[in-house]
Amino acid sequence: MANRRKFNTCPNCAYQFHGVDNFCPNCGQENHNLNVPFKHLFLELLEGTLHFDTKFFHTIKLLLLQPGRLTERFVQNKRAAYVPPIRLYVFISFIFFLIIATDVLHEPDKGESGLKTSVTTSTVKRPANDPDPNLDLSDRSQYSRIAAMDKAQQLDSVLKANYFPTSPFARRSLSKVAKFLSYSKEEQTHRFYKNVSLLMFVFMPIFGLILKLAYFRQKRHFIQHLIFSIHFHCFIFLIFTVAIVLDALFHTDIIESIAMLGSIIYLFLALYYFYRQSRVRILFKGTGILILYSLALIMLAATAGILSILL
Numbered sequence: 001m002a003n004r005r006k007f008n009t010c011p012n013c014a015y016q017f018h019g020v021d022n023f024c025p026n027c028g029q030e031n032h033n034l035n036v037p038f039k040h041l042f043l044e045l046l047e048g049t050l051h052f053d054t055k056f057f058h059t060i061k062l063l064l065l066q067p068g069r070l071t072e073r074f075v076q077n078k079r080a081a082y083v084p085p086i087r088l089y090v091f092i093s094f095i096f097f098l099i100i101a102t103d104v105l106h107e108p109d110k111g112e113s114g115l116k117t118s119v120t121t122s123t124v125k126r127p128a129n130d131p132d133p134n135l136d137l138s139d140r141s142q143y144s145r146i147a148a149m150d151k152a153q154q155l156d157s158v159l160k161a162n163y164f165p166t167s168p169f170a171r172r173s174l175s176k177v178a179k180f181l182s183y184s185k186e187e188q189t190h191r192f193y194k195n196v197s198l199l200m201f202v203f204m205p206i207f208g209l210i211l212k213l214a215y216f217r218q219k220r221h222f223i224q225h226l227i228f229s230i231h232f233h234c235f236i237f238l239i240f241t242v243a244i245v246l247d248a249l250f251h252t253d254i255i256e257s258i259a260m261l262g263s264i265i266y267l268f269l270a271l272y273y274f275y276r277q278s279r280v281r282i283l284f285k286g287t288g289i290l291i292l293y294s295l296a297l298i299m300l301a302a303t304a305g306i307l308s309i310l311l
Contacts, residue, residue, distance in 0.1 A: 006031050059083045063235055067266050068274035071228045085230040096237035097197045099244050176310055195304040203300050204229045210292050214285055215275055228274060236263050
């Protein structure tokens with residue numbers, strides 16, 4: 001806070017301040033009088049917001065243009081000028097998954113592009129228990145819903161016919177699959193990415209553990225590898241957010257492919273500048289890290305898919 005309106009005595013516990021106390025040593029309450037006109041509070045809020053923006057853009061600039069340097073600054077305890085890693089990750093990941101959700105909801109299904117105009121109520125078998133017989137099946141989203149319901153009913157009928165073992169767990173699991181198939185494609189994708197966003201909080205420490213094993217000879221604390229992992233994923237989410245938006249604007253997929261290649265190059269550069277090893281060792285060790293990272297990503301996607309069906 002640039003200018004504090006200090007009390008002589010703490011209003012909460014009556015502790016006598018010594019003039020330099022910004023917080024009460026007795027109860028911890030901030031030594032700052034908020035009983036002022038609204039314009040003063042508004043100016044303080046504006047100052048705090050602009051200060052955050054300055055730190056945020058300074059952090060993003062270092063994150064994007066100098067791989068590994070932001071993590072190095074934090075390890076060296078030079079943190080005042082930058083946004084903390086967790087806060088940075090939460091903000092960027094929120095924007096990323098919001099863009100993903102918006103892109104999924106508005107992206108046309110290329111596999112059904114010709115179906116949208118050709119499908120009519122006479123060519124699609126409507127499920128008998130469809131609650132709305134007035135659905136326009138020429139609309140792609142309505143057709144997807146009808147088709148999904150039909151698949152779910154077919155699986156449900158197979159379950160009722162006892163074609164599978166009568167194990168309660170197996171039947172319960174297959175019933176959940178049938179229910180998941182009854183959702184629209186958009187709903188299925190939404191559930192998947194929701195689980196991915198939650199699992200990322202487990203995945204980042206796993207990637208930190210991979211780095212810890214790869215560089216165990218450097219005797220670094222695990223928190224350093226974890227901060228590297230957080231910053232790396234912040235970069236990934238940031239660059240793919242931009243790529244998804246640009247691909248949507250220009251109706252292409254090439255920018256996302258470029259972002260994928262850029263993320264791999266960024267990883268090697270960040271490893272080189274942060275862990276300070278020779279280029280040859282970084283090349284071999286980074287390749288191993290990349291392979292393990294890819295396997296972990298596959299496990300993450302599989303786990304997110306299972307949770308989307310079962311939960």
